[in-house]
Amino acid sequence: MDELDLIRTRAEAVGFAPEERLAPARERLLAAARGDRRHRSHRWFWIAGASVGLAAAITAVVALAPADQAGVGAGVAHADPVKVLTAAADNALKEPAKPPRPDQFLYVKTVEPENHVREVWFSVDGTRDSLIAGVKEGGCRNGKAPMYGTNDPRREGMLQDCTPRPVYRTDLPTTADAMLAHLEAEAGDQLGNVNSMGKNIYGLAYEQVLPPASYAALFEAAAKVPGLTALDHVTDGAGRPGVGITWPVPPGSSPQAKPVVLVFDATTYQFLGTPESAVTVKTYVDEVGQRP
Structure with missing residues (x-):
């Protein structure tokens, strides 16, 4: 050179x-x-x-030159969105498979701009009480879950019907085509709304855990969504630089509607979060309130 x-x-x-x-x-x-x-x-x-x-x-x-003044900014991309997502899938496959115990909790710490911190403790198998940003969520046991944080104190702790929602998702596909079909099924009446599909992809990558093969299938399926755009020089909610992948906002949306932007490390292609919220810690602990 x-x-x-x-x-x-x-x-x-x-x-x-x-x-x-x-x-x-x-x-x-x-x-x-x-x-x-x-x-x-x-x-x-x-x-x-x-x-x-x-x-x-x-x-x-x-x-x-600040990013918003430079000739190359968030609105001009050199990265190929399909290549970024494919690399993210390859990176996911390299992660060791470490299934948690059913009685553990998934601890996720996220950071938003101005250092606002969010912490959650999700029951791995969905049967134990979780703590989400300071609010308890009842675990589902024998088809019943206690209610917490109700406006009516008399209903606090009352049981309601439920279905367990495990945070460790072993029920998801492990191939791109099957994962794409799953995402389309989840879209329901919003089928064809790629921004809605982007939100579903974000939800699975954000505060849930998938086995490596399903993580890889998720990003490979994302690469098949039409209208993808890569954004250079973006940062996640903690200020970490990366490359952003986004989906178009559907025609007719509100002027205030913003597209989902997933931020990946530009070198390792690890999922970092979004410009509004960065995933800084994601691991398993043995009880609510415990930190690694």
């Missing part, structure tokens, strides 16, 4: 600063060149270091 290739690569990665930001850096660069002429005995150093110095100077210029 020569110096021009290096400069081009860096510029594509971080974007160009606007004209008013370029002027001071340009003057510094020219001043350095003029100073070099005044010291002819060191001219060999300028020649030898020109490529590295110029690349470093331009890197400094483009890196100074």
Whole structure:
């Protein structure tokens, strides 16, 4: 790779600063060149270091531009959404399969902008009381679950009919086509609404756990959804940089409607969360309130 290739690569990665930001850096660069002429005995150093110095100077210029001012931003993508999701599927398959015990809890810590933290403890098999952001949710035992957080104190703890909802999902498909059919079935009357399907994909990846084969099938199925877009230079809710994958908002939606954006690490392709909420810890613990 020569110096021009290096400069081009860096510029594509971080974007160009606007004209008013370029002027001071340009003057510094020219001043350095003029100073070099005044010291002819060191001219060999300028020649030898020109490529590295110029690349470093331009890197400094483009890196100074904030993401929302740079020429390459969230609205312009270089990543291929299908390749990103396929890589995410490959990464999921490499994860070791560690099935939890039925009596354990899934602990998930998520971080939102301004460091707002959300913590949840979900019953693995759905039969024990969970704690979701400080609110208890009754576990389903023998077809009955206690009610918590009701507006009527007299109903607190009363039993209601239920079906266990395990958070460790062993009931999901392990192939892309079967997973896509499952997602379409879940869409119900919103079949064809790809943004709704994106929300279902997000729900499975966010605060639930799938075996590696099902995780891989989920991302492979996502790659088959039409209208995918990749967004460069996005960050998750904790400020971690990554590449975003999004689905189009259906025609006729409210002007306030926003598309689902899933954020993946740009190197490992691990799922990080969304721009609004980052998954920072996801593991199993033995009881509600326990942290790893």
